[in-house]
Amino acid sequence: MEPVLTLNTITKTFRDSEQNCPALAGVSIDAYPREILCIMGPSGCGKSTLLRIIDGLEQADAGTIQIAQGTMAGSLSVAMVFQDPALFPWLSIYENIVYGLRLTAQKVPEDEVNERAAALLALTHLDSFAHSYPHQLSGGMQQRVAVARALAVTPQVLLMDEPFSALDTFTRRELEDEVIRIRDGMKTTIIMVTHNPEEAVYIADRIIILSERPAVVSEVLPVDLPHPRDPAGPEFIRIRELVTRRVLGKPDP
Numbered sequence: 726m727e728p729v730l731t732l733n734t735i736t737k738t739f740r741d742s743e744q745n746c747p748a749l750a751g752v753s754i755d756a757y758p759r760e761i762l763c764i765m766g767p768s769g770c771g772k773s774t775l776l777r778i779i780d781g782l783e784q785a786d787a788g789t790i791q792i793a794q795g796t797m798a799g800s801l802s803v804a805m806v807f808q809d810p811a812l813f814p815w816l817s818i819y820e821n822i823v824y825g826l827r828l829t830a831q832k833v834p835e836d837e838v839n840e841r842a843a844a845l846l847a848l849t850h851l852d853s854f855a856h857s858y859p860h861q862l863s864g865g866m867q868q869r870v871a872v873a874r875a876l877a878v879t880p881q882v883l884l885m886d887e888p889f890s891a892l893d894t895f896t897r898r899e900l901e902d903e904v905i906r907i908r909d910g911m912k913t914t915i916i917m918v919t920h921n922p923e924e925a926v927y928i929a930d931r932i933i934i935l936s937e938r939p940a941v942v943s944e945v946l947p948v949d950l951p952h953p954r955d956p957a958g959p960e961f962i963r964i965r966e967l968v969t970r971r972v973l974g975k976p977d978p
């Protein structure tokens with residue numbers, strides 16, 4: 726199978742007049758269709774920088790990124806969900822969700838805009854809040870809107886940077902289940918940065934572990950457990966503890 730996204734030895738050093746800060750030292754990752762990849766690594770190792778480079782918000786110094794192009798009108802290669810949902814407070818939930826879709830180069834007919842918004846409102850359980858405003862929603866609901874807004878442009882790859890870390894455990898688990906449903910339903914490849922080993926083992930097909938800064942891929946751990954996964958199962962716990970040790974750089978017992 727052809728990868729949807731190929732990162733080939735991406736390097737990045739932040740430079741200012743005082744000092745150089747090497748962040749990425751040659752990161753190579755392939756992501757396949759409908760795959761959920763979790764990216765983990767020590768704080769400050771370059772995870773957000775990597776996602777920002779894939780999203781085009783930051784430029785790499787060297788290395789190449791190949792990504793499958795969206796083919797439909799109103800379709801983009803990548804879309805990003807940040808830790809802070811950052812919705813537009815003056816727009817309704819509906820208008821927030823379709824915002825990016827209205828900006829895409831090829832104009833999407835209004836019927837289809839409506840159709841996509843309705844499907845996403847249903848997928849994220851927000852049907853009855855289409856005409857509400859962000860301040861009327863809880864944190865978890867706002868993050869759902871951010872996910873729906875990113876999916877509105879039918880991205881080949883959905884990037885998520887610690888999207889659920891500000892949420893309570895229960896809301897978080899619901900949204901993790903939603904991520905799996907999105908992958909199954911929309912055939913989207915998902916790359917998610919998380920600091921939570923349980924979250925990674927709960928949703929990921931593969932967990933990519935980055936080294937201390939400047940980051941390289943130090944390990945790729947496949948998670949071959951069927952969904953829905955049981956966080957209390959022995960294999961789940963084994964992988965979760967392995968991931969924790971690898972991120973911390975601790976030896977196996």
Ligand SMILES: Nc1ncnc2c1ncn2[C@@H]1O[C@H](COP(=O)(O)OP(=O)(O)OP(=O)(O)O)[C@@H](O)[C@H]1O
Binds near residue numbers: 748766770771775
């Ligand atoms: N715009 C910038 N200018 C200068 N240095 C930066 C910039 N953005 C990030 N850095 C530096 O690059 C390194 C990696 O930052 P990054 O935000 O990618 O880490 P991270 O892995 O996402 O960390 P965390 O887990 O804490 O979110 C850090 O040392 C940071 O100080």
Ligand SMILES: [Mg+2]
Binds near residue numbers: 772773774
């Ligand atoms: Mg970060």
